[in-house]
Amino acid sequence: MIETKRPKLELLSGTFVEMLVDEGLTLLETRGVMVENADALRLLGDAGAVVDLASQRARLGRRLVEGCLASTPSSITLFDRSGEKAFAVGGDEVHFDPGSAAVTLLDHDTQEERKAATADLVDFYKLVETLEHIHFQSTGLISSDVPAAVSDGYRLYLGLCLSAKPFVTGTFRVEGFRPMKDFLVAVRGGERELRLKPLAIFDACPSPPLKWSNLTAQSLLDAARAGIPSELISMGLTGATSPVTIAGTLVQHVAENLSGLTICQVAAKGAPVIFGGSPASFDMRKGTTPMGAIETMMIDSAYAQIGKFLKLPTHAYMGLSDAKINDPQAGFETALGAVLGALSGINVISGPGMLDFESSQSLEKLVIDDGICAMVYRLLAGIAQRDDPIALGLFEGFAPDMQFLSLPHTRQWYRKEHILAGLVDRDPYEAWVTAGRTSIVDKAHADVQRRLGKYDAPPLSDPVRKEMDKIMTAYARSLGVDRLPVWEL
């Protein structure tokens, strides 16, 4: 039997990849990177970087960066809340998570973006928990009914109470790390246990070009020391905050991500790091950051190829759209990105549910996108040889009236060869008319309600839940917040 080929997309030649990495390393060595964090600068200096404390600039020599690359794991295994289900983040494994940290929710009834409240976050986490093809949760919305200061920790607290899936998250303030780590430790039952079975990835975004703010550098240090994977989200905007050429932006991307990786490794050798990003093809008319642009996807696919060359786990913001509602643009941009990202073998793809330049989430879109992800996984599974000979046996007794519907072979294989796509319309025209000409968005809305209705809270032990509540209350109190919204499982 022939081995099934995994379909794969590579936009760059091997020589080009090497040139891009080489220029990225040269950039770090000659121009360096700004690091607005004294602890990180000190560690970099101790490790051999040329550090100028006054200007907060660190020049990272090739040997330092290459040494740090060598000590970074090529694969990470995340575990769900129960600690039983494992997800490999490496190789060509693909996991989708909802595009994270949206500031608004697209309200289905009004078709307007509005601020999300705790009740919306609860629905969001519950819904994602039911979506089979979205493997990870993300802290995808921000509660507007809690003070901004506690919102980073609060969204992770809620999520961990409601969902068993691994999380993609991040800090908004330096002080936010401690309680967020404490939640994860509480779930695992210890710091060592969390290190052995990571439950969450922390995103950290450098400011283009070539700068790590105090907050993001501190997040890298804190996560590295706790054994929590850091996802490096370099996000150059072509022609605005990075070179206008795609290849030029890739050089900056390499330099920014490798500087982040170096900060992680000097803080804790062997710390897990994901080569990720959220760059965009800057719109020269509107000044916006289109995630659905084909050039954005080309940058993503290409840096992921570079990440793989460097033997690192990879991430990208793909499978999302800049449309404001669930219209045709929302569908095609999302599908295009999800397919290209998966074919590029990107390990963590953040995008489903997301609209409007990463600023809005839609529950209906999450359901539609889960269907896109299902198709993507089918694509990745490739075309297999099921029989030997492949089909000749089926044609024994060939006759003009022959059909295949009744063959045991058909019944044996149809579910493995063909997925039964959820919400897409495959009705004949008359049936579609009779059924009320329902759009996929209306079907999705009904499906959201159905799924929320059947949500079954994954078991979380009482002591763990109590500990989480205690940490959340203490964090809120430390910021002068005495009351948090009431919510239900």
Added chain:
Amino acid sequence: MNRDELLRSMNEAIVAGNKAAAAALGAEAVRSGADLLEVIEKGYVPGLQRVGELWEQGEYFLPELISSAEAMKAAMAVLKPELDRKNIEARGGGKVVIGTVEGDIHDIGKNLVASMLQAGGFEVYDLGADVKLERFIEKAEAVGAGIICLSALLTTTMTNQKRLIGLLREKGLRDKYKVLVGGAPASHKWADEIGADGYAENAVAAVKLVRAMSGVD
């Protein structure tokens, strides 16, 4: 180069966004003793107006816009000392204080507006990004500006545009300034809601708005 050639070349240098040529032509005008006000009004300014038209027609994009503004600034940098020396007042648009409000580090759009305003003859005080609200008022008071432009790129920081207006009211200074807002989450509706004097959706529109507000047009 005769007068008409000089004016045409200036126009072309701005439209092409050619900083070196714009500055060199300015130097040529100074050297040959040309009428500098005429050079500005009939040479460079029509070029800038043409750039605005090309933007509105969808021919020009941000890179053209910014390089033309830079070319205009380069020309003015050459002409200004000479105008000052001869005590000639170029037709100015007034003083504008601009910045991105506190909590917000986005400054691409704000920089573009500042550049275009400067190119359009305004005296621009750019306070940068993440600017404390009090500083806008302090600066405007100190330099005698008539207009305050506030940029915000985040829905979480746009509320600071509203706060500034409140702050002006508290200090009894609201009527002294025109407050204009811009940035991705802002809109005409938002400007009305918070009692701002205007909103512009892009840099070209911002210059038009500021010109209208300051009575240049």
